[in-house]
Each structure stands twice: as structure tokens, then as C-alpha cells.
Amino acid sequence: MTATSTRRAPAASVARPRRYKARRRWSSALLSVLAVVIFLASVFPVYWMVNTSFQPNNEIRGSVLHFWPDNFTLRNYETVLFDPGRTPFLPALGNSLIVTILTVAIALVFAFLASLAVTRFRFRSRKGFILAILIVQMIPAEAMIVSTYRVLDDWSLLNTIAGLTFVYVATVLPFTIWTLRGFVNGVPADLEEAGMIDGLSRTGAFWRITFPLLAPGLVATGVFGFIQAWNEFLLALVVNSRPEMMTLPVWLRTFQTLTGTTNWAAIMAGSTLMAIPVIIFFLIVQGRMTSGLVAGAVKG
Structure with a gap:
């Protein structure tokens, strides 16, 4: 070389x-x-x-795009909050909060128990139950509006918080069970057995070892249930049609008049106020999700 x-x-x-x-x-x-x-x-x-x-309604309807509110105004928010000629905002906000919180809480409890049953136990109809969850999840809720309306009417649950919560739980539950099943299946049962060897009872091993590892899954499924219940429109329009029982998505519809005109500025103000609880919810669960991810899997 x-x-x-x-x-x-x-x-x-x-x-x-x-x-x-x-x-x-x-x-x-x-x-x-x-x-x-x-x-x-x-x-x-x-x-x-x-x-x-924050723009006047006439500027929104104009042909010029305003990327910044040149004529800043709070008139739209005053219309949303204090206009006596339409359904008030606060009752609709209260209805949405109550229905959404109840839906998330009830769905998580039942989905958590169901996911534990199909993951930790072996029984004869286990595969059939999982298959039924998938089949139910494929059926759109809109296809069952007539039957849902008739059932709630027979039970005297139309225009009630309980009736709408019942419908939302039935809608959210299949996907919630399927999602939580994956999280529970990802936590090995050997961790509980190791805790029981260290002196914990089966219940204590579950709550002190397994449950902290499932917290991210509960938060993730809770976020899904919250968004779906908070933004749902069609079922709420059919089940709760009275003005005093409206949820926020149905309440936004009141800004469209019978003549076809729409107050888009007020709708945007109402949508902005409607997004605030969702932002607050995400800020709360973000910290819980992080703490659940780093929770230990050993006793102590």
C-alpha cells in the first residue's frame, strides 16, 4: 500500500x-x-x-378577512350570557357538566369492573362477551334513536338528566371497556402475586400495586368519555328537547333563527366559553396521567 x-x-x-x-x-x-x-x-x-x-357580526359577514379583531368588542359575550330573549347559558352549562361528569364516572366504574373480569378471570362466555363489545361498538348511536326515544318515553326519562346520562353511558361503555381491557391486560398478574408473597392481601395487592399502574388507562378512557359526552349533539337534541334541559351543543343551535340567519359571532363566543371547561379538565388530568405513569409497582 x-x-x-x-x-x-x-x-x-x-x-x-x-x-x-x-x-x-x-x-x-x-x-x-x-x-x-x-x-x-x-x-x-x-x-x-x-x-x-371578539369581532362585530357585520365584519364577520364581510368579504375582508380579519386576522385580528380591529374593532374589538365584548358584545357577543354579553349576548351569550345576558340576552333575555334566548335560553340562558348557565343552565345549559350546568346540564352539560352534570351529564358529562355522571357519564364519565359511571362508565369508568362499569368498564373497570368489566375489563378486570374479562382479563383476570376465565369463564365460558368470555370470548362471546368480547365479541359482543366489538359488535355493539360498530353500531352507530344514530341508528337506534327511534328505539332509544321509545324506551326513555316508556320509562318517563325524556327531558331528564338521568335519561340523557343513561343514553350516554350506553354509548361510551363499549369503547371504554375495550380500551381499559388493553391496559389491564398489559399489567402482569405476577406483580400482584409478588405483593401477596410480601404479606399483602389480594385486595391490598390490587389497590397498592396494580391500580396505580392502571391510572393512565383510566385517565385516557375518562378523557374519551368526557369529550364524547360534552360534544354530543344529536342524541341530546332528541332526548332533551325542552329549553331548560338543553346541553351546550344543543343550546348553540338557538343562535340560528327560523329565517335561516345565523349569529356567527355569538356562536363563536359561546363555543369559546364551551371550550373552557374542556381545557380545565385537560389541565387537571394531565398531572394525574403523569403521576400515574411514574407510580411504582413495588410495595413500599
Whole structure:
């Protein structure tokens, strides 16, 4: 081997890492740009809703786009909160909160027990139960509106919080059971047996070892149930049609008049207020989810 070839070999070996690092920098930059684009595409509708809520209604209907409220006004929020000519906002907010909280709590309890049963125990109809969950989940709730309405009417549950909660729980429960089943199945039963060897009872081993590991699953399924119950419109429109029993999605419909005109500025103000409880809920459960993920699986 000549001296020239020995000098070229180290130069080529040094050039390869440099090209590799350059490609990594370019790929990282492209991924960063893509992440920013996706973030802006996700945030822009929310920004446009809030921006529109502070503009007069005549500017919204105009042909000029206003990316910032030039004529800032709180008139839309006054219409939403204090207009005596329409259904009040606060009763609708209370109805939505009560129905959503009850739906999430009841669905989580039943789904948690059902997921434990199909995961930790072996019984004859276990596979049939899991298959039934999948089949029920495939059926859209809108296909059962007539039968649901007749059942609630026979039970005198129309235009009641209990009736709408009953319908929402039945709608949310199949997916909640299926999701929690995956979380429970991911926690090995050996952890409970190890806790029982250390002196814990079966119940104590479950609550002190297994349950903290299932907290992220409970939070994730609770978030799904909260969003679905909070934003649901069609079933609430059919089941609770009286003005005093409206939920917020149905209440937003009152800003559309019989003549077909729509007060879009007030709708955006109402939608902004409607999003605040969801943001608060996510801020609360975010910390709970993080603490559940780092919870230990050993006694002590």
C-alpha cells in the first residue's frame, strides 16, 4: 500500500460521518418544520374561533378577512350570557357538566369492573362477551334513536338528566371497556402475586400495586368519555328537547333563527366559553396521567 492510498483512506472515513451528520441535521430540520406546520394547522381553527368571537357580526359577514379583531368588542359575550330573549347559558352549562361528569364516572366504574373480569378471570362466555363489545361498538348511536326515544318515553326519562346520562353511558361503555381491557391486560398478574408473597392481601395487592399502574388507562378512557359526552349533539337534541334541559351543543343551535340567519359571532363566543371547561379538565388530568405513569409497582 502506497503512502498516497493511506492518506486517502482516513480522508474518506472522515467524510462519511460528516455527510451522515449533515443528513441528520437536514432530516431533523424537515421534521421540525413539519411539526410546526401540523401545530399551526391544529391551533389555527381555535385561534379563528376566539378571534371571531371578539369581532362585530357585520365584519364577520364581510368579504375582508380579519386576522385580528380591529374593532374589538365584548358584545357577543354579553349576548351569550345576558340576552333575555334566548335560553340562558348557565343552565345549559350546568346540564352539560352534570351529564358529562355522571357519564364519565359511571362508565369508568362499569368498564373497570368489566375489563378486570374479562382479563383476570376465565369463564365460558368470555370470548362471546368480547365479541359482543366489538359488535355493539360498530353500531352507530344514530341508528337506534327511534328505539332509544321509545324506551326513555316508556320509562318517563325524556327531558331528564338521568335519561340523557343513561343514553350516554350506553354509548361510551363499549369503547371504554375495550380500551381499559388493553391496559389491564398489559399489567402482569405476577406483580400482584409478588405483593401477596410480601404479606399483602389480594385486595391490598390490587389497590397498592396494580391500580396505580392502571391510572393512565383510566385517565385516557375518562378523557374519551368526557369529550364524547360534552360534544354530543344529536342524541341530546332528541332526548332533551325542552329549553331548560338543553346541553351546550344543543343550546348553540338557538343562535340560528327560523329565517335561516345565523349569529356567527355569538356562536363563536359561546363555543369559546364551551371550550373552557374542556381545557380545565385537560389541565387537571394531565398531572394525574403523569403521576400515574411514574407510580411504582413495588410495595413500599
